[in-house]
Amino acid sequence: MSDADLAAHLADMAGRLLITVRDSGVFAGKALGSAGDATANQFLCHALRETRPEDGLLSEEEKDSFARLEHSRVWIVDPVDGTREYGECRADWAVHVGLAIDGVAALGAVALPGMGPGAGLVLRSDAPGVVPPAPDRLRMVVSRTRPAREAVAVAEKLDAELIPMGSAGAKAMAVVLGQADIYLHTGGQYEWDSCAPVAVALAHGLHASRVDGSPLVYNQRDTYMPDLLICRKAHADLVLATLAGLD
Incomplete structure (x- = not known):
C-alpha cells in the first residue's frame, strides 16, 4: 500500500471507529472525547508501527519520543482534532494522518467523519480536486x-x-x-x-x-x-x- 493510500485508509478507519464509539451510547461529553482519543490513537499508532516500522511517529495522544528526530520520514497524527466538538456530537471535528519528510508536510489525509453521508469525507493530498472560486465577499x-x-x-x-x-x-x-x-x-x-x-x-x-x-x-x-x-x-x-x- 502506498503512503498516500495508507494515510487515507487509516484516517477513514479511525473515523469509523470514532463514530462507533460515539454511537455506542456508553459515553457522553468529556468522557466521550477521552474514549474517542484513546481508541483512535491506539489504532493509528499500532497500525503505523506495524506498516511503517522504519519511520518516526508523533501523535498528540502519546508521550513524545525524540527518537523521531533521527528520521527523515515522520508520521504526524491527531487522532481526534476537535475533541470538544466530537464529545458534543458536532460535525466539525477531524482525524489527521500526515507524513512529514525532511520537515515538509509531504502528504496527508484528513477525515471529516461527521460531515456528509455514511462515514463522511476523506480529503487526500494525492487526489486534489478543484477549489471553487471565491465569492465577492471573502x-x-x-x-x-x-x-x-x-x-x-x-x-x-x-x-x-x-x-x-x-x-x-x-x-x-x-x-x-x-x-x-x-x-x-x-x-x-x-x-x-x-x-x-x-x-x-x-x-x-x-x-x-x-x-x-x-x-x-x-x-x-x-x-x-x-x-x-x-x-x-x-x-x-x-x-x-x-x-x-x-x-
Whole structure:
C-alpha cells in the first residue's frame, strides 16, 4: 500500500471507529472525547508501527519520543482534532494522518467523519480536486469558542465574513472545499494540528505558511507551532500585508 493510500485508509478507519464509539451510547461529553482519543490513537499508532516500522511517529495522544528526530520520514497524527466538538456530537471535528519528510508536510489525509453521508469525507493530498472560486465577499473561518484577536482584526480590515467552526482540520478543509476562503490562526497550535491539513491544502494549490509568510517546518524538537495561514494563493499577499499592518 502506498503512503498516500495508507494515510487515507487509516484516517477513514479511525473515523469509523470514532463514530462507533460515539454511537455506542456508553459515553457522553468529556468522557466521550477521552474514549474517542484513546481508541483512535491506539489504532493509528499500532497500525503505523506495524506498516511503517522504519519511520518516526508523533501523535498528540502519546508521550513524545525524540527518537523521531533521527528520521527523515515522520508520521504526524491527531487522532481526534476537535475533541470538544466530537464529545458534543458536532460535525466539525477531524482525524489527521500526515507524513512529514525532511520537515515538509509531504502528504496527508484528513477525515471529516461527521460531515456528509455514511462515514463522511476523506480529503487526500494525492487526489486534489478543484477549489471553487471565491465569492465577492471573502469568508474567514475562526474558532467558535475563542476567535483569535488578529484574525478578527484582519477580517474587519478586509470586510470578510466570519464563520465560527470547531477543529483546525475542519477549518482548513472548509477552505479546500470552497466553503471558506481564509483560515488565519494565531492562538497556538502544535504540529499535529496542521501537518495533514497543510499537506492536503498545498496539494489543492492553496497557500499555507506561518503568519509572517515563512514556511511551516515539521518534526522539530519543540512541536509548538503557534500560527498558521491557509488561503488561496491570490489572497495570500493581501492577508499577510493586512496582518503585518495591524497596530
